[in-house]
Amino acid sequence: MKAAQIDRFGGPEVFSIVEIPRPEPAPGQVLVKTAACGVNFAETSLRQNNFLVTPSLPTILGSEVVGTVEKLGEGVDGIRVGDRVVAALFVDGTRNGGYAEYTVAKQDFVLPIPDDISFEDACAVTVQGLTGHYITTVHPPRDRRVLVTAAAGGVGGMLVQFARLHGAHTIIGAVGSEARFGAVKELGASDVVNYNEPGWEDALRAATGGLGPDLVYDSVGGEVFDTNLAMLSEHGKLVFYGSNNLKGDSISSDQMRMMNLRNLTVASFGIQGQLSRERLRSGLTEIFSLLREGSIRPRIAGRYPLEEVGEAHRALEARGTLGKVLLIP
Incomplete structure (x- = not known):
């Protein structure tokens, strides 16, 4: 073969x-x-x-x-x-x-x-749908202002859709090009920002009514991670996942002080650790059902x-x- x-x-x-x-x-x-x-x-x-x-x-x-x-x-x-x-x-x-x-x-x-x-x-x-399903199950978006980075990609697009299904208050997609704005809005994002645009945090602040996101799902890492952390609302949470966040970046002491003062949470997510035989089967059964009824695309x-x-x-x-x-x- x-x-x-x-x-x-x-x-x-x-x-x-x-x-x-x-x-x-x-x-x-x-x-x-x-x-x-x-x-x-x-x-x-x-x-x-x-x-x-x-x-x-x-x-x-x-x-x-x-x-x-x-x-x-x-x-x-x-x-x-x-x-x-x-x-x-x-x-x-x-x-x-x-x-x-x-x-x-x-x-x-x-x-x-x-x-x-x-x-x-x-x-x-399979991989991307399960990741979107279980991130939004473990870190629920209900009634929260949610930011999804790399929102035009496979996992990011699924996260936008699952955040919508799980009752997010607002969903902002972050992408690297304005050419992707329409595709992300079609999936259910209420607003889209370009993280390659200088001063993009101003657009993010405006999209959240000046408050910043309550919950961030980030797979980009690097400077985007740093901006996301700084932009979180009080008691906000940043969930990082994906291989781009495994490249040796670390949280600085200044960031740790900021997290302490503003009661911020940083969490990681890996799909492999979520999936026993039973959870794989139940997760895919639910995802196939959502797919068949047109709730995810x-x-x-x-x-x-x-x-x-x-x-x-x-x-x-x-x-x-x-x-x-x-x-x-």
């Missing part, structure tokens, strides 16, 4: 398309023929060895796969050959990657896709053949995508 593999860390050019044997499912595992694989920003950090864990090389990246069950390992029940499924590779612990024509996954983390949901939509709401930013995986990573790193990036083997 074909797979996109890396044998060294670095830029998107480190990918090579290789022919390797098709994997065989071990007991308790399922072999899936890939229809689509999600590409996530965390994988660009893994490719550069700039994430929480260091992959063993050579490796195949890819955190989520949708496709058709090809073969069952011994002892698998409740799943049949030919079933349409999603495989949540990011929590199954086997470190099998999805950038390939086939992959294997533990049966506990392989779930059926309803017949009326497309492969692409199911893939778009995934946006597909681009579809790339396996051979163009490097281009898919470049598009993500350029922050030029609106929604979910997919590989189609």
Whole structure:
């Protein structure tokens, strides 16, 4: 089978398309023929060895796969050959990657896709939908003035929609270009600001009636994180997530004093720590239900053949995508 593999860390050019044997499912595992694989920003950090864990090389990246069950390992029940499924590779612990024509996954983390949901939509709401769902569950936005950074991206777009569903008072999307304003407003944001515009904090202050946000969901980090923290209202909370916030930035002593004086909270969120087998299944069941009733709408930013995986990573790193990036083997 074909797979996109890396044998060294670095830029998107480190990918090579290789022919390797098709994997065989071990007991308790399922072999899936890939229809689509999600590409996530965390994988660009893994490719550069700039994430929480260091992959063993050579490796195949890819955190989520949708496709058709090809073969069952011994002892698998409740799943049949030919079933349409999603495989949540990011929590199954086997470190099998999805950038390939086939992959294997533990049966506990392989779930059926309803017949009326497309492969692409199911893939778009797996990692990113679950992240949006559980961040807004753990850190609820109800009746709060909410700021979502990178609001035009896959997770950011989901956070805007889940904040709306969970009763946020106001939702402000922060993006890096005015060209994205319309797309974010379509998802339910009441206002949008450009964090690459000098003095953007004035626009944020105006969007919150001069009070600042009560709750920030931030995946950008760096100077944007610093501005968000400074702009929080009294008793406000900043939740940071995503690989951009894992690059060695630290909270200064001045920021700590400000947090103490204004009773601010900074919290982190990682989706892997949220997902047992039961929470994965209950979360995706709820998300599929919201998808079917039209309460959330995934946006597909681009579809790339396996051979163009490097281009898919470049598009993500350029922050030029609106929604979910997919590989189609």
